[in-house]
Amino acid sequence: MKVIIILDQIQAGLGGKERADTPYGGKKIAMGIAENVEKLLIKNDSEIIGTFYCGTQYYQDHRTEVLNKFTKMAEKMQADVVIAGPTFDYPEFAQMSGEIAEYFRMNSDIPIVSAMAQEKNQDVIDRYKDDNLILKMPKKGGAGLADSLENLVVGCELLAGHADMTKFKADFCY
C-alpha cells in the first residue's frame, strides 16, 4: 500500500507557529511525525511514498492552489490512500486537514482519512464528520497516541482495500 501523508509545518518538522508562512512542498520520505506512522506501515509491507507539507497561514492565503496541487500530485504519484494529519489539538491544522479531506472526497478517487483531537476542534469535527473519516486521537500531550496511530494504519488498509468502513467509523472515528 502506497500512502501519502499531509502535514503542517509543525508536524513536518519545519519549525513552530512562527513558520506558518511555509509554502507548500513535499518530499518522497516520511517527515516529522510521519516517521511514527511509517514504522507501523512498514510492518504491513506498506510505505509512505511522500509527505506533503504546507504552513497553516500559507494554506489559508492560497487555499485553492494548495488543494488543487495536493490532489493532482497524489493522483500523479498513484497513492492508494492519503492521510491528512494527525493534527492533535492544533485548530489551524485541523481546519486545513478537514478541508483537504473534503476536497479529496469531492474531487478525487483516492480515499482519505484525517485524525484530530476533540479539544479545540469540535467545530471542524462537527462540520466534516458525517461525510468524512475523522479518526479520534489525543490532544498534544494526551494519553493514547500509540493506539490512535495504530488505528490510523488499520483505517488506511481498509480504505486501500475498498472495504466497508461502517464498523471502523463507529469504533474509532467521530
Add this chain to the structure above:
Amino acid sequence: MQKKFEKIMMPLAAKLGNNVVLKSLRDGFLIITPLIIVTSIFLLIGNFPIPGWSEFWIKLCGPKFPEWFSAVSNSVFSFTGMLSAIAIAYAYGKNRGMNPIQAGMVSLISFLILTPTSITVGKEKISAVMTQFVGPNGIFLGIIIALLSVEIYRFAVKRHWTIKMPDGVPPAVSQSFDALIPSGLVVLFFFIVRIVFSLTSFQTAYNFIYTMLQAPLKNVGISLPSVLLYNFLASFFWFFGINGPSITNAVWQPIFFVATQDNLKAFQSHVAVPHTYTQPFIDIFTTYGGGGSTLALLIVVFTICKSKRIKELGKLAILPGIFGINEPVIFGLPVVLNPIIVVPFILCPVLNTLLSGLAMDLGLVAKTTGVLLPWTTPPIISGWLATGSWTGSALQLVELVLNILIYYPFVKMLDKQYLKDEQVADENDLDIDFSQV
C-alpha cells in the same frame, strides 16, 4: 513491553490528568504564579546579584530604597497561604459548577476564621494577624480549606437548602439570598473546627496541619529520591506522547510551591535559603530548552548532523529551543514514540537533577533564591538570576556540555538512519516537484 506499560499506565495517567481536585490545584496555582513572577522581579531589582548594588541605591535614593521593593514582594510572598485558599477555591468551585467568585470568598472567610487574630505584645493583647499564619506555612491549610469549603457549600446547594425569593425580586438580590444558608453552613463548620482545635494542644488548625501534614510531606517531597522520580516520570511519559509534567506536577507542585515560598521568604529576610529542591530548581537546573533537555539535542543536530531534514530541523528549532520552546523538535524529529531518543531524553534530566542537587547540597553552587523567572529566560542567564551567583551559570554550562555528550551517540545513530533513507530517496530525487501538476 511498550504495550504492557501503556495498558497499565495510560488509565492512571488519564485519571491523574483529569482528577478534578488535582486539576483545581494546578489551575489555582496558575492564578498565583504570574503574581509571583511579577513581584519576584521587584525582589530581584531590590536585591540584584551584583556586589554593592543595594548600597549604591541606598546612597542614591535614601535608606527607604529596600522597603519600596519589599513592599511589593511582601504583598504576595507573605500571603501565599491566604492567596492559595482563594485561588484554589476559585478554580475548584469553577470545576465543580459553582460561582467561582463566591467559592473564593467563602474559602477566604473560612481561612480567616481559623487564623489567630490577636498577638500578645509584652503584657498586652492586640488585634493583629501575624503573616506567619497566612504566608507559605499556611499553604496546605489554605488548600484544605479551599476544598472543604467548596464541598460544604455544594452540599447545601445540591439539596436546595436555599432561601427562595418570590418572582420579581431582582436576580442580584435573589442570588445573595441563595448564598445565605450554604455560606452559613460553611461558617458554622469552620467555627466548630476552630473551637475543637483550641481545646487541643495544637491550639490552632494552622499548627495541626503544618506539623502533621505540610512539614512531613515537604520533607519527603523535596528529597533527592523524590525529585529524581519526578523528573524520571516527567520525561518517561513524554516518550509516549503524554505531557509528563502535567501529570507529575499534579502530585509534586504543591510541595515545590511551598519550598519555593520558603526560600523566597528567607532570601527576602537576608538569611540562608533552606531548600535545594524548589520550582526554579526544577525549571532551571534539570532541563535545558524544554522537557528532556532538548537544547543539547539541538546543539548536536546543529553542529554535527549530516541528514538534510535533521539539519533543517536543527536550524529552525535552535532559536526557540534557547528560549525553552521545544514543540518543533518533540513532533518534528520526532521525540514522541522514538525508542532511540528516549534514552538521553530521560537520562539527561535525571542526571542533571542528581548533579545539581549534589552540587547545591555540598555548597559548591548557590541554592535557588526562590525568585520565579519567566519560563523563556535562556540558560546561563537564568542560572545567575535564580541563584544570585555566577556558580549557577557555571553549573548550567557544565550540565549543558554533559547533556550534549549524552545526546551525541544517540543523535548520531538517528542521523545515520535518516541519512540512509535520504540516500535511497536521493536516487529518485528527494523533492516532490509540484510544478509538474
